[in-house]
Amino acid sequence: NAGVMQNPRHLVRRRGQEARLRCSPMKGHSHVYWYRQLPEEGLKFMVYLQKENIIDESGMPKERFSAEFPKEGPSILRIQQVVRGDSAAYFCASSPPGLAGASSYNEQFFGPGTRLTVL
């Protein structure tokens, strides 16, 4: 059973370009979380998705950032018109559906991360 997969592992973009980060959850996992780790800072929650639904996007910047988790295929975190401050490590985690749908009761498994550098 493969773990959580993220690609690309490293992404370099110039200011104003778009960045697309992909996350394939573990087999059987229907919950995906995106987290951001800015240089010298801790991890911060961005968004929580289930298949075809955004459940909680309270940690997502209001502009330029969007996320989706389609019925087929990986989850995508999209950053439009990137700026230098977007340079960070972006981690995806997945978990299986929990009892009564409460996924906090289930362990989250992390991917290796995508390191985004904006020049």
Place this chain on the structure above:
Amino acid sequence: KNEVEQSPQNLTAQEGEFITINCSYSVGISALHWLQQHPGGGIVSLFMLSSGKKKHGRLIATINIQEKHSSLHITASHPRDSAVYICAVGSGGGADGLTFGKGTHLIIQP
């Protein structure tokens, strides 16, 4: 919003020492996670617990729900244990993203 505090922020110890890392949080939770992040950045989940104590090899995690406090212990520490250890809490209720502590940078010297 939950506030997660870890201590110490940095810890250097000699090989073989018993290590304790502490985590406190401010609001009731559904589960607490201990994570390990190595240089190079990958994150590994060590434990998830909501009560009591769990043990895996040389690692032990405990949680006191009433005191809103958890500890991670490493027995017979080894240089390969050198990493950043991160405490994270989940509050559940549909908003299931984790809230993280700033991490404890552990260095075990041979």
